[in-house]
Amino acid sequence: MRVLVVGAGTMGHGIASVCAASGFEVDLVDVSEEVLDSAKMKIGWSLKKLEERGAVKNAMEVLQRIRTSTNLAECAKFADFVIEAVVEKTEVKKEIFKILDENCRPEVVLSTNTSTIPISDIASATRRPEKVAGLHFFNPPVLIKFVEIIRGEKTSDETLKKTVEFAKSIGMDHIIVEKEVPGFVVNRINVRVFNEAVRLIESGYRPEEIDAVVKYRIGMPMGLLEVVDFSGVDVLYNVIKELGRRGMDVEVPETVRRMVEENRLGMKTGRGFYEYEGFYSRAKILPKFAYRLNPLNLIAAGINEAAWLIRNGVATKESIDKAMVLGMGYPKGLLEMADDFGLDNVLKVLEGREADPLLKKMVSDGKLGKKSGEGFYCWKYDRKEFGPVIYEKRDKYALITMNRPEKLNALNEEMWRGLNEAFIEAEKDPDIRVVVLTGRGRAFCAGDDIAVMGSWKTFMDGKNFFTSVAVPLLDTIANYTKPIISLVNGIAFGGGLELNLAFDIVIASEDALFSVPEGLIGAIPPVASSLGLAVLGRKMVRYCLTGDQMDADEARQMGIVDIVVPRDQLEIAGVEFVNKILRLAPLSVRAIKETARAYRSIFGFVVEKGLHEIIELIPTEDFAEGMRAFVQRRRPLWIGR
Numbered sequence: 001m002r003v004l005v006v007g008a009g010t011m012g013h014g015i016a017s018v019c020a021a022s023g024f025e026v027d028l029v030d031v032s033e034e035v036l037d038s039a040k041m042k043i044g045w046s047l048k049k050l051e052e053r054g055a056v057k058n059a060m061e062v063l064q065r066i067r068t069s070t071n072l073a074e075c076a077k078f079a080d081f082v083i084e085a086v087v088e089k090t091e092v093k094k095e096i097f098k099i100l101d102e103n104c105r106p107e108v109v110l111s112t113n114t115s116t117i118p119i120s121d122i123a124s125a126t127r128r129p130e131k132v133a134g135l136h137f138f139n140p141p142v143l144i145k146f147v148e149i150i151r152g153e154k155t156s157d158e159t160l161k162k163t164v165e166f167a168k169s170i171g172m173d174h175i176i177v178e179k180e181v182p183g184f185v186v187n188r189i190n191v192r193v194f195n196e197a198v199r200l201i202e203s204g205y206r207p208e209e210i211d212a213v214v215k216y217r218i219g220m221p222m223g224l225l226e227v228v229d230f231s232g233v234d235v236l237y238n239v240i241k242e243l244g245r246r247g248m249d250v251e252v253p254e255t256v257r258r259m260v261e262e263n264r265l266g267m268k269t270g271r272g273f274y275e276y277e278g279f280y281s282r283a284k285i286l287p288k289f290a291y292r293l294n295p296l297n298l299i300a301a302g303i304n305e306a307a308w309l310i311r312n313g314v315a316t317k318e319s320i321d322k323a324m325v326l327g328m329g330y331p332k333g334l335l336e337m338a339d340d341f342g343l344d345n346v347l348k349v350l351e352g353r354e355a356d357p358l359l360k361k362m363v364s365d366g367k368l369g370k371k372s373g374e375g376f377y378c379w380k381y382d383r384k385e386f387g388p389v390i391y392e393k394r395d396k397y398a399l400i401t402m403n404r405p406e407k408l409n410a411l412n413e414e415m416w417r418g419l420n421e422a423f424i425e426a427e428k429d430p431d432i433r434v435v436v437l438t439g440r441g442r443a444f445c446a447g448d449d450i451a452v453m454g455s456w457k458t459f460m461d462g463k464n465f466f467t468s469v470a471v472p473l474l475d476t477i478a479n480y481t482k483p484i485i486s487l488v489n490g491i492a493f494g495g496g497l498e499l500n501l502a503f504d505i506v507i508a509s510e511d512a513l514f515s516v517p518e519g520l521i522g523a524i525p526p527v528a529s530s531l532g533l534a535v536l537g538r539k540m541v542r543y544c545l546t547g548d549q550m551d552a553d554e555a556r557q558m559g560i561v562d563i564v565v566p567r568d569q570l571e572i573a574g575v576e577f578v579n580k581i582l583r584l585a586p587l588s589v590r591a592i593k594e595t596a597r598a599y600r601s602i603f604g605f606v607v608e609k610g611l612h613e614i615i616e617l618i619p620t621e622d623f624a625e626g627m628r629a630f631v632q633r634r635r636p637l638w639i640g641r
């Protein structure tokens with residue numbers, strides 16, 4: 001089989017290389033010998049690299065399968081399949097398609113790599129529009145093994161089938177784009193997300209903050225603006241301008257227009273969204289920049305565009321997700337991410353803008369994503385209540401919510417037992433790989449229920465309560481085989497703080513408050529035990545001795561909290577961490593949990609030792625007075641004694 005590749009520039013030389021490496025004879029055509037020589041050199045260099053990596057067996061042999069020529073009409077006569085990749089100018093492409101049509105055998109498929117020009121426009125230059133299709137590669141084609149195959153207005157099913165077969169034969173995965181909308185699937189979504197990034201910059205975010213979200217939270221290999229700087233701000237400028245001109249409702253943002261005017265084109269001019277000193281310099285995108293911006297603010301516009309594509313019959317949800325993963329390096333499909341984060345949250349972010357009717361309908365139908373069992377996709381879902389504890393199975397993770405908001409989710413007997421049952425439920429469900437715990441209302445958990453503690457009169461009352469009610473949950477957690485993420489949504493006092501020491505990842509909302517105020521009511525915080533202080537350090541003594549509250553940042557410095565996020569990002573951050581854990585090998589996760597058990601058993605001792613000390617305080621007058629004073633909302637008598 002002979003493949004004719006027209007245009008030997010950035011894309012054409014790469015496409016020729018891919019075809020030759022797949023065993024095809026290739027004719028590569030361009031306007032001058034000079035361009036062709038340079039293309040052959042680049043192909044030789046890249047094949048050599050591929051050979052070194054073992055991706056190509058014999059670079060020389062592959063190279064010999066590529067013949068170059070400036071005579072399009074002549075090469076067209078021998079072609080079995082044609083890929084056009086010349087400059088993005090309609091007149092030039094039409095001229096080429098006319099020549100191809102006149103010289104290729106009638107059954108030959110003529111495909112175009114155009115990014116923005118309608119296929120039918122190009123096809124109109126031929127007498128075989130049914131044999132013309134879009135075959136849109138991504139740069140560089142030797143590495144990105146994915147194409148969009150576009151059906152023009154007149155493209156026949158047979159042509160589409162042949163194009164799919166050809167794509168497969170050169171090792172490319174593909175999606176079908178059923179309608180030739182400007183930008184097809186990937187570029188349309190990219191442009192929306194990029195324009196959103198620029199809008200965020202215009203509203204005060206720094207490029208590093210946007211790219212840190214993209215790299216460290218969404219999980220893409222490079223930052224979005226970093227990639228634009230790499231490929232050229234002017235390239236994107238032209239794409240957006242062209243898509244706008246062709247009817248997509250996008251405009252080049254003012255910032256980008258100015259950047260192009262000022263020659264801030266990215267790495268090639270030393271300045272773009274970032275500054276570059278020398279060819280090897282890179283943007284400094286650090287994880288610490290990642291938690292100011294809500295990732296949904298960035299991708300919601302892309303999700304909205306995807307909804308438009310589905311609603312207009314351009315591509316299926318599966319195709320869109322596949323395209324973003326294979327073409328753009330998204331860690332998972334965009335629509336799966338939408339289901340993860342919750343479509344209600346997507347809609348909230350889009351507030352004030354034109355949300356796609358499909359998204360609005362899904363939300364009003366209660367199709368919110370994993371949290372309701374159905375969004376763009378269907379997910380395993382289950383909901384149960386264990387007393388004041390709500391248990392939800394959300395596909396691969398469980399969300400456990402302490403639901404006693406009027407009592408600040410205080411730990412009474414039902415709460416202890418409910419939590420234990422919910423954790424056991426998640427532990428025994430093989431689908432569940434991560435557990436997330438949070439509280440409803442303004443508290444995470446205010447600690448032990450004073451009403452319960454106040455009813456204890458003797459040692460034994462407290463001891464019985466702890467051994468029969470609290471210890472089973474502590475045992476369950478200490479031996480848990482699945483990672484536990486805690487989302488501290490508000491106050492976490494006493495036991496509500498201490499429970500967090502046993503969890504694997506603690507994410508706190510920036511308005512969360514922590515304290516161990518047990519001394520104020522005649523008890524002792526378990527973390528005040530010698531082991532507790534050994535784990536948390538000397539600084540904790542101050543909080544035990546005063547009952548002072550610490551904010552989320554202080555709690556992070558104390559090692560109680562891992563990540564602090566703005567309030568509106570708590571739920572999303574939880575989902576992100578679930579997804580991060582799900583990327584690990586299950587056996588690795590299990591082994592990590594197993595080794596971390598040593599730490600969790602220290603926690604067990606801390607609590608046990610602490611409980612022991614509380615129990616010792618129960619028969620004292622201070623304890624009784626503390627409890628009375630708390631219930632009567634007055635100062636305990638020992639103040640001023």
Ligand code: NAI
Nearest residue numbers: 007008009010011030031085086087088113114115137139
């Ligand atoms: P380029 O400018 O690097 O290469 C275009 C080549 O076409 C040049 O070598 C030029 O000499 C040649 N050419 C111009 N007129 C010709 C003619 N009459 N006959 C034969 N050759 C002719 O452009 P690039 O980036 O390779 O883009 C080519 C096509 O691929 C465009 O349609 C573009 O939209 C599309 N594309 C580009 C991508 C990219 O990342 N650069 C990605 C996907 C598609």
